[in-house]
Structure formats: C-alpha cells, structure tokens
Amino acid sequence: xxxxxxxxxxxxxxxxxxxxxxxxxxxxxxxxxxxxxxxxxxxxxxxxxxxxxxxxxxxxxxxxxxxxxxxxxxxxxxxxxxxxxxxxxxxxxxxxxxxxxxxxxxxxxxxxxxxxxxxxxxxxxxxxxxxxxxxxxxxxxxxxxxxxxxxxxxxxxxxxxxxxxxxxxxxxxxxxxxxxxxxxxxxxxxxxxxxxxxxxxxxxxxxxxxxxxxxxxxxxxxxxxxxxxxxxxxxxxxxxxxxxxxxxxxxxxxxxxxxxxxxxxxxxxxxxxxxxxxxxxxxxxxxxxxxxxxxxxxxxxxxxxxxxxxxxxxxxxxxxxxxxxxxxxxxxxxxxxxxxxxx
Amino acid sequence: xxxxxxxxxxxxxxxxxxxxxxxxxxxxxxxxxxxxxxxxxxxxxxxxxxxxxxxxxxxxxxxxxxxxxxxxxxxxxxxxxxxxxxxxxxxxxxxxxxxxxxxxxxxxxxxxxxxxxxxxxxxxxxxxxxxxxxxxxxxxxxxxxxxxxxxxxxxxxxxxxxxxxxxxxxxxxxxxxxxxxxxxxxxxxxxxxxxxxxxxxxxxxxxxxxxxxxxxxxxxxxxxxxxxxxxxxxxxxxxxxxxxxxxxxxxxxxxxxxxxxxxxxxxxxxxxxxxxxxxxxxxxxxxxxxxxxxxxxxxxxxxxxxxxxxxxxxxxxxxxxxxxxxxxxxxxxxxxxxxxxxx
DNA sequence: ACAGAAAACTGAACCGGTTAAGCAGACGGC
DNA sequence: GCCGTCTGCTTAACCGGTTCAGTTTTCTGT
Numbered sequence: 001x002x003x004x005x006x007x008x009x010x011x012x013x014x015x016x017x018x019x020x021x022x023x024x025x026x027x028x029x030x031x032x033x034x035x036x037x038x039x040x041x042x043x044x045x046x047x048x049x050x051x052x053x054x055x056x057x058x059x060x061x062x063x064x065x066x067x068x069x070x071x072x073x074x075x076x077x078x079x080x081x082x083x084x085x086x087x088x089x090x091x092x093x094x095x096x097x098x099x100x101x102x103x104x105x106x107x108x109x110x111x112x113x114x115x116x117x118x119x120x121x122x123x124x125x126x127x128x129x130x131x132x133x134x135x136x137x138x139x140x141x142x143x144x145x146x147x148x149x150x151x152x153x154x155x156x157x158x159x160x161x162x163x164x165x166x167x168x169x170x171x172x173x174x175x176x177x178x179x180x181x182x183x184x185x186x187x188x189x190x191x192x193x194x195x196x197x198x199x200x201x202x203x204x205x206x207x208x209x210x211x212x213x214x215x216x217x218x219x220x221x222x223x224x225x226x227x228x229x230x231x232x233x234x235x236x237x238x239x240x241x242x243x244x245x246x247x248x249x250x251x252x253x254x255x256x257x258x259x260x261x262x263x264x265x266x267x268x269x270x271x272x273x274x275x276x277x278x279x280x281x282x283x284x285x286x287x288x289x290x291x292x293x294x295x296x297x298x299x300x301x302x303x304x305x306x307x308x309x310x311x312x313x314x315x316x317x318x319x320x321x322x323x324x325x326x327x328x329x330x331x332x333x334x335x336x337x338x339x340x341x342x343x
Numbered sequence: 344x345x346x347x348x349x350x351x352x353x354x355x356x357x358x359x360x361x362x363x364x365x366x367x368x369x370x371x372x373x374x375x376x377x378x379x380x381x382x383x384x385x386x387x388x389x390x391x392x393x394x395x396x397x398x399x400x401x402x403x404x405x406x407x408x409x410x411x412x413x414x415x416x417x418x419x420x421x422x423x424x425x426x427x428x429x430x431x432x433x434x435x436x437x438x439x440x441x442x443x444x445x446x447x448x449x450x451x452x453x454x455x456x457x458x459x460x461x462x463x464x465x466x467x468x469x470x471x472x473x474x475x476x477x478x479x480x481x482x483x484x485x486x487x488x489x490x491x492x493x494x495x496x497x498x499x500x501x502x503x504x505x506x507x508x509x510x511x512x513x514x515x516x517x518x519x520x521x522x523x524x525x526x527x528x529x530x531x532x533x534x535x536x537x538x539x540x541x542x543x544x545x546x547x548x549x550x551x552x553x554x555x556x557x558x559x560x561x562x563x564x565x566x567x568x569x570x571x572x573x574x575x576x577x578x579x580x581x582x583x584x585x586x587x588x589x590x591x592x593x594x595x596x597x598x599x600x601x602x603x604x605x606x607x608x609x610x611x612x613x614x615x616x617x618x619x620x621x622x623x624x625x626x627x628x629x630x631x632x633x634x635x636x637x638x639x640x641x642x643x644x645x646x647x648x649x650x651x652x653x654x655x656x657x658x659x660x661x662x663x664x665x666x667x668x669x670x671x672x673x674x675x676x677x678x679x680x681x682x683x684x685x686x
Numbered sequence: 687a688c689a690g691a692a693a694a695c696t697g698a699a700c701c702g703g704t705t706a707a708g709c710a711g712a713c714g715g716c
Numbered sequence: 717g718c719c720g721t722c723t724g725c726t727t728a729a730c731c732g733g734t735t736c737a738g739t740t741t742t743c744t745g746t
Contacts, residue, residue: 350732352731352732352733353732353733354732354733364732364733364734365734365735365736368733368734368735369734369735372734374735396732396733397731397732397733399731399732399733400731400732400733400734401732401733401734402733403731403732403733403734404732404733404734404735405734405735406734407733407734
C-alpha cells in the first residue's frame with residue numbers, strides 16, 4: 001500500500017534548519033531574503049529530506065498555478081486509437097512541458113457536450129491552468145465558452161473563427177493545392193476528396209482549396225464528399241465512389257485511417273493501385289509506410305506542432321498576450337500509391 | 344484571456360446564506376449538521392453562483408484526495424500513436440473515472456528512467472492519488488519503487504512478479520495455446536512467433552505458452568524471435584524470416600502493428616497470404632479489419648480492461664486491500680489472413 | 687416547568703505552501 | 717553620536733476547503 005513516512009513539508013525543513021518557514025520558502029524559490037549561507041543549508045536539508053513542493057498547496061496560494069494543462073480529444077474511442085496524430089501531439093506537448101514540470105490531463109469524450117462540460121469543470125475546479133483545443137469547428141461553441149471562462153486556451157486551427165483566442169494554424173489550403181497539382185500533373189482528371197466532418201474548420205479549408213485548385217487546373221469533375229474519419233466511413237465511401245461508372249482515378253483522404261480503408265476496398269474490388277487508382281493520405285504515419293502499396297501522404301511535423309502549442313499556452317497562462325503563429329506546412333511525400341494511369 | 348469574475352468560494356455562499364462556512368461545507372457534502380431547510384437554501388445558492396469545489400483546496404485538507412490518477416506509457420512516440428491498445432485503455436479508464444470526477448494524467452516517456460522519475464515526482468508533489476502501471480517487466484524496478492512510495496498502484500499484468508501490489512491479469516498463455524492449436528489444425532508445422540520485447544513479463548508468458556503448445560501439438564520447428572513492437576521491427580524480422588529456405592508457413596505477431604508490417608513484407612516478397620503464409624495478430628483493432636486480407640487476431644476487451652483497472656485503483660486509493668483479478672481472456676477472431684496451405 | 691439530550695450552527699484550527707509587513711542588528715555617512 | 721538604510725530573518729495573514737470542539741437553540745420526557 002505504499003510507504004508510511006509522511007511527506008516532508010517546508011515546516012520540517014524549517015525545524016531542521018532552525019529557521020522560520022518563511023525563510024525556507026525564500027530559500028527554496030531563489031528569492032532574496034536569506035543569506036547565501038542559510039540558503040545553502042536549507043537546500044541541503046531539503047535535498048536530504050527528499051522534499052518536493054506540494055502541488056495542491058502551491059496552487060492554493062494567491063496567484064498560484066496548478067501546474068497542469070488539459071487536452072480533450074473528442075473522437076469515437078475506437079477510431080481514435082488509430083490516429084497517430086493525437087498521440088504525436090500529446091508527445092510533442094509533453095516534451096515542451098517536461099522542463100517546467102507541468103503535467104497533461106487527457107480526456108477522451110464522445111461528444112461536444114461532454115467536451116464542453118470538461119472545460120467547465122476544469123476551470124471551476126481549478127484542475128488546469130489552461131487548455132489546448134483541437135478540431136476547431138464552424139461557429140465553435142467552445143470558443144465563446146472558453147473566452148468567458150477563466151481558462152487560458154490555445155487553439156489548433158484558424159486563424160478564422162478563433163475569436164479573441166490565440167491560435168496556431170497551418171496552411172492546409174497550400175498543401176492541398178500542392179496535392180491537386182501533383183495529381184493533375186500525373187494526368188488525373190476525375191479526382192475526389194474524401195473529406196473529414198463538414199463541421200470542422202480545417203475540413204472547410206481543405207475542401208475549398210481542393211475544389212478551387214481543381215478548377216484552376218481544369219479538372220472540372222472534382223468533388224468532395226464528407227466522411228467522419230473512421231475506417232468504416234472510409235470503407236463505405238470508397239466502395240460507393242468506386243462503384244460508379246465514371247469512377248474517380250484519384251482519391252485524396254483527409255486522414256490516414258480512411259486512406260488505408262480505401263486501399264483495402266480498392267484491392268477488394270480489383271481496382272489496381274496505383275495503376276487504376278491513385279491514393280493520397282493526409283497526415284502521414286507509420287501506417288502509410290506499412291501498407292502495400294505504401295501511401296503517398298501529406299506529412300506535418302506534429303511533434304513540433306504540439307511543442308509550439310504548449311509553448312504558446314505557457315505564454316498565455318503567464319498572462320502575456322500571445323501572437324497567432326503559423327506552423328510549418330505539411331509536405332507531400334510521394335510513395336507507391338500514386339502514379340499515372342496505366343492501361 | 345478569459346472572464347474576470349472571481350471563482351465563487353464557500354465563503355461567498357456562506358455570506359449569501361447568512362451562515363458560517365462550516366455549515367456550508369456540511370450542507371454541500373451531504374453530511375449531518377444542518378437542517379434540511381438550510382441545506383436546500385445553501386445548495387440553491389451554490390447552484391446559482393455556479394460554485395464548484397476547488398480541487399487544490401480539497402486536496403490540501405487532511406486526508407484529502409487530489410482526484411487524479413496517472414498513467415505512464417513508455418513506448419517510442421512514433422510507434423505508440425499506432426497502438427490502439429493505449430488509447431482504448433485510456434478510454435476505458437476514463438469511462439470509469441467519469442462518474443467520480445477523477446481526472447487522468449498521461450505521460451509519454453522514452454525510457455524507464457523517465458517513467459520512474461514520473462512516479463517519484465507525482466508522489467512527492469501529490470499530483471495523483473494513484474497510478475496504473477502497464478507493461479510489467481521481469482524484475483521490474485517500478486514494483487519496488489512504488490511499493491515504498493506513498494503511491495497506490497494497480498498493475499496490468501502478473502500475477503507473478505507484482506510483489507505486494509494488486510494486479511489485473513489476463514490468461515495470455517491460454518489464448519496463445521488456442522492460437523497454436525488453431526494453426527496446427529490448419530496443417531501448419533513451421534510456425535514462428537514474432538514476440539514483443541523480451542523484458543516484458545507478458546512476452547515471457549506468451550513465448551513459453553507458444554513453445555509449449557507447439558511442442559505438445561508436435562510442431563517441432565516452432566520458435567520465437569523478439570522484436571520491439573514497432574513497424575520497422577515487424578518489417579525487418581518478417582523479411583528475415585521469409586528469406587530462409589524453409590520459411591515458416593504461419594507467423595504469430597505480438598501486436599497488430601508488426602502484423603500489418605509483416606503483411607506488407609509478404610506482399611512485397613510475393614508470398615501469398617493466406618495461401619502460402621498465415622498471419623495472426625495479437626490485439627485486434629480497426630487496423631486488422633482494414634487491411635487486405637483482413638487479419639486474424641486475438642481480441643480482448645481493452646475498454647473493460649481499463650475500466651476494471653480504474654475500479655481496482657479506486658479501491659486501493661480508498662485504502663482497502665484489493666484482490667487480484669483476472670480479466671476476460673482474449674478471443675481468437677479468424678479472418679482472411681489464416682487458412683490451410685494451398686499449393 | 688425544567689432537566690437532559692439531540693439538532694443546528696459557529697469559531698477556530700489545520701492542510702502546505704506564498705508573501706506582505708514588521709523588526710532587530712549591522713553598517714555607513716556626516 | 718545619531719540617523720537612515722540595508723540585510724536577514726520572523727510573524728502572521730491568506731488561499732479554499734474540511735473538521736473538531738464548543739455553544740446555542742430546539743425538541744423530548746416526565
């Protein structure tokens with residue numbers, strides 16, 4: 001059940017050093033108010049005792065931080081496990097937090113209502129100092145909520161629709177244009193985007209960029225269909241698309257999971273990849289490299305994306321006003337799933 | 344930067360209700376000491392004010408809980424994103440925690456040293472009330488550490504090597520025997536297990552069960568090779584195994600990621616699945632269903648695994664002594680990747 | 687009507703830190 | 717010699733809850 005020794009407090013240190021607990025606090029926090037000699041003695045005792053500051057006690061002091069930030073991931077649990085994006089993001093956030101001893105609270109919810117409840121509770125109960133929000137939506141109710149809550153936040157997405165909140169955004173439109181031009185250059189004319197949920201802002205941006213770029217490239221028959229990022233949706237949608245008489249010759253998926261599902265369907269239906277169908281996945285991952293043929297993908301540096309988000313949130317928590325930032329754009333990695341039509 | 348209104352405290356409620364803060368505390372916690380009428384009034388005021396208890400303040404009181412538990416995942420970040428197991432586990436843990444308002448702290452580390460440091464810090468700083476530990480190792484240093492720390496814990500794994508800590512274990516050996524018998528019944532004689540890292544206890548258990556069952560079934564040439572769960576390891580190992588003259592006719596992978604990688608290699612090398620090679624994956628996931636051919640897999644109910652772990656940890660935190668439990672065993676789901684040899 | 691007990695509530699201490707205010711002693715300047 | 721400042725430390729209040737020990741009020745029994 002664990003050791004019995006009471007955790008040492010600054011009072012224990014004070015007694016051992018023969019000073020008051022105020023002096024100990026000054027010494028431990030590197031503030032003036034104690035002589036260097038006393039400070040050294042106190043630090044040594046603290047080390048010997050294995051003292052560490054009580055996070056709740058710190059948080060309780062006026063102006064104190066709880067030393068934790070929150071992240072809510074609102075995706076169906078079974079699809080989530082497969083999206084490397086989130087774990088990578090978590091990983092990136094944590095590398096940044098590690099140095100400052102800040103922890104990450106992760107919550108997986110099944111709907112937006114639960115997500116909103118989580119922010120409310122975290123703020124009201126003082127569980128976190130701030131939150132990173134992902135999957136920005138059109139008219140996102142979270143934006144207004146968090147704006148009026150005492151809860152610093154950084155949005156991943158935007159820069160439109162973020163209200164007064166600082167955001168970290170990527171040039172999805174630019175990356176999408178690159179994809180379309182690449183496919184056009186390979187000779188594809190009937191291309192379809194299997195997009196994410198319509199309510200996501202980044203879906204909007206990508207769809208618009210896809211259609212615009214296609215039109216500009218003279219690909220009249222381009223269109224986008226919405227799906228929900230799950231493998232099932234990828235399967236269903238692809239099956240439908242490939243069953244038409246004038247089936248598309250290239251498909252662009254908004255996440256890797258749907259792309260892999262699509263690849264499976266093509267194989268099942270006897271449609272050769274890339275000989276008869278090219279496939280591009282958004283968000284690269286080991287997954288794209290593991291399947292055969294390996295998938296051409298848009299890769300972004302999600303780890304550094306997470307790090308930057310954590311950095312910005314740290315600044316926002318610190319109280320400064322934070323500038324919006326643009327993260328590095330995704331790059332296209334051509335692999336075996338794309339090519340010119342043959343036969 | 345967020346609303347300006349100060350968070351309401353029980354003192355605010357006390358003033359509004361014209362009682363002392365002690366009375367408010369009794370009322371809010373459903374304890375005797377206030378009349379039903381006063382209690383009702385206080386609750387109404389609390390609701391109107393949008394009051395919620397300050398987590399740090401609660402934790403600070405003698406015997407107070409911080410209302411959070413921790414989970415450290417010690418896997419390389421890039422492979423991790425793909426293992427549905429962890430997200431499912433997180434998801435399961437959280438469904439159990441949700442009702443009691445307990446939060447989950449997630450930390451992703453790159454090595455065991457960092458993991459141990461995390462437990463130390465969490466315990467010393469009172470960040471969590473307890474932890475769930477996964478991937479139990481042979482002579483696991485975490486066991487002794489956590490035993491002597493004031494830090495309730497539940498281990499996923501065992502029941503050997505868990506010291507005095509409560510654990511939740513699965514009958515991996517039984518499931519493995521089922522796999523071997525299934526393959527033997529299909530006529531396979533040269534089977535190889537691509538196992539996880541040797542230092543994991545569950546790897547040991549599975550390897551032993553695999554070899555024992557194979558011998559019992561008269562499959563003299565069965566053997567196990569260790570890998571590290573990453574796609575790269577799956578690729579490399581499979582390539583090596585399939586390049587031998589007497590190549591195996593069936594491979595059993597210890598996780599889904601390596602299995603998918605193996606499938607890719609087989610395809611690349613022109614080895615038909617399942618006509619010339621059968622593949623079984625441990626831990627089912629959407630991934631196994633998405634690739635073609637779909638992978639035969641051992642599926643466990645990871646969500647309920649997580650829930651049970653959370654439940655046990657809750658009991659351990661509560662102070663009771665917790666019985667070890669056996670979680671439901673994984674079941675074999677035969678799909679398209681296994682079959683008798685043809686040709 | 688009044689003692690005694692139970693119910694309702696108050697006041698204060700406590701958890702473990704931070705920090706403003708106060709105070710004694712050393713030092714420097716003139 | 718005295719005044720003022722600086723250093724080094726102590727005291728005490730505060731954060732927002734919980735809880736124990738009392739105190740007052742109300743109920744009960746005879």
